Amino acid sequence: MIVITYLLETSGSVEALAAKIASDQSTGTFVPVPGETEELKNRAAARVLAIRPMDPVPVPSLPQDGLAGPFNRAEADIGFPFDAVGTDLSALMTIAIGGAYSIRGLSGIRVVGMKLPDEFRGVYPGPQFGVPGTRRLTGVHGRPVIGTIIKPALGLRPPEAAVIIKELIASGVDFIKDDEKLMSPAYSPLSERVAAIMPLVLDHEQKTGKKVMYAFGISHIDPDQMMRNHDLVVKAGGNAAVVNINSIGMGAMAFLRRRSRLVLHAHRNGWDILTRHPGLGMDFSVWQQFWRLLGVDQFQINGIGSKYWEPDQSFVRSFKAVTTPLFSPEDCPMPVAGSGQWGGQAPETYARTGRTVDLLYLCGGGIVSHPSGPAAGVVAVQQAWQATVQGIPLQIYAQSHPELRQAIEKFGRDGKGA
């Protein structure tokens, strides 16, 4: 049985609403029809398993013309027989989630839980690389993989980008990525970008033995073109790609993963609108299950003190979600803390995510804009994590570590981001 938990809100009865969802999303229709036998219902009918009432709210999540509150709320568990859905994730999305959003008579609906049965085990490939693959390819062990992003986000031509990237590679950073908005525009076609950047990566590897993981923006609306983009990167010796999962969609992700030889770094832009209203949409804990099964290797989930709307607590929950096995530890992607990060968030990130260093810690301006340049920026982030893991306050550690001291002076004024 597949169990979905909905946060329901209605001016009417939450019990009736839950029953309606179960019916509409399985055997129901709007008038009784012949053929809906008891045997058939047993085969396919969804059932309300539990209802946990919550405090009503005075303001509805969806504006309700002419309806005064309070609006009743409850969490409802609905069980879908496995045979009514099967393991196809597009069927799961259609039956258990998509259709429920269209139902009348509710003032709010949010999918807050999804428990997949053991029939799903092994059906999907999951991450190809995840944490172990990322560590193996970067050669980074015992500390977070430290990454950065090319800025400005848009507009740099490949030769202009290469100047910046050369400096970043030399800085000792482990991972560099295209901004998620950079895919293959006229001023920076992917082929030219790969041609400009990969020789720098390989040259540095030859000289130092360290291969920086560079994730190229390969997303394209046409999966065939996306695969050609993928192949370009592979052929040039690259080992990673940024994939805008929400823009290409689940099917294209399945298509890519099945053929991929790259570490797939997921950016979830667009996702926010599905989760930002607490009474509507979906929890990340649900949504991420789809993408993990499909094979995301590295999952961007913002970070402490991010520059976006997402509160720290939501990042912490997301971190826990992606690091909790669905069926086995191998289905966990590497969490990516990013947005507004510099070393300053290391202590809080570490303390609130289970004291692990198994993450990709992504600093854009936090590295690039270090007063002494990107190399000092990378060192400062490394120092912040050294201090954190050793339990030494950053201010103390900074006394003997000038790069970290400079970073704190520049970025640390508000205690968090720049």
Place this chain on the structure above:
Amino acid sequence: MIVITYLLETSGSVEALAAKIASDQSTGTFVPVPGETEELKNRAAARVLAIRPMDPVPVPSLPQDGLAGPFNRAEADIGFPFDAVGTDLSALMTIAIGGAYSIRGLSGIRVVGMKLPDEFRGVYPGPQFGVPGTRRLTGVHGRPVIGTIIKPALGLRPPEAAVIIKELIASGVDFIKDDEKLMSPAYSPLSERVAAIMPLVLDHEQKTGKKVMYAFGISHIDPDQMMRNHDLVVKAGGNAAVVNINSIGMGAMAFLRRRSRLVLHAHRNGWDILTRHPGLGMDFSVWQQFWRLLGVDQFQINGIGSKYWEPDQSFVRSFKAVTTPLFSPEDCPMPVAGSGQWGGQAPETYARTGRTVDLLYLCGGGIVSHPSGPAAGVVAVQQAWQATVQGIPLQIYAQSHPELRQAIEKFGRDGKGA
């Protein structure tokens, strides 16, 4: 230039918010970085083109802890240089829409307009069949194509479904579809369903010359499997498929359309959560542009008096959206009015959608549950449209048309749906 119109809502300045979106979604970063020259800004920077203030609202679309209203609102047009995005729809979604949803300091954001420049003309395939192809394949001219849906939605085994479908085919209906929730579950694998149903369609064609268009649910999370599903239908002589566009995603739709030999009937389940809150998400007029360019042939948009949350006015706007050319009339899909329909909504549908009969009019229970059976149900819907086009009130026409009279008696009590 690509122009996106956002409905913005904030306790602060709408002008500042619009400027922030333009910056964040193009060249901006959170600290000034080297390399952001004037030339680069001209190449890639988005710009606020116009701001149209609207009345503030007392209640924010997104709950704002501790912030009192009123919340300022405006429509803002932001122009993205074509070269910063290109024609890739996943880049467009990422740059101009997705990222904007994550921005801080807003209490509401909805994308309400999108004007694509002429560079997009001819880049995407658009509908392969649309209205003319649907008419050619069904042989229906001068009136709406009339369709129905197999009920119950889930649970029927192929032989059980075949009994119902045989009767529906004999009823004279033009189009039949699997419920969108029916894809390929264990109790009704697509291959068995095709094997059970297509001989009935072909047998009827041989006897009567009328080929009912049967749309099979071919969606699958894996585009390769979806193509195998497509091929199954083609090989058996079928000519249509139900595609759950929102569950498979844009990339998979592009993949399918490029290879498709079937009429692609789009069901948009899951879409509602992106549009149901008037201050959040996206207008259908924007979203449908993506799917039309990608190649939807028939687009479900609910109908008058639907059983879902969507108000009639929203259906009317959607109808206008899908029937308004983007670049040429060939890029218009066939609108599909469905959900709670029977003949009773024909007059209002006709009056409010520009007096056209170029639509697929989809009645589930409205046909299947007719007191004299499905054949009478189909005749009743045909009669309702005959009366409508001739400007004769249904009640009058029903005096000489018993099937319509019976339908009105059964379904017409509340004036709209059953």
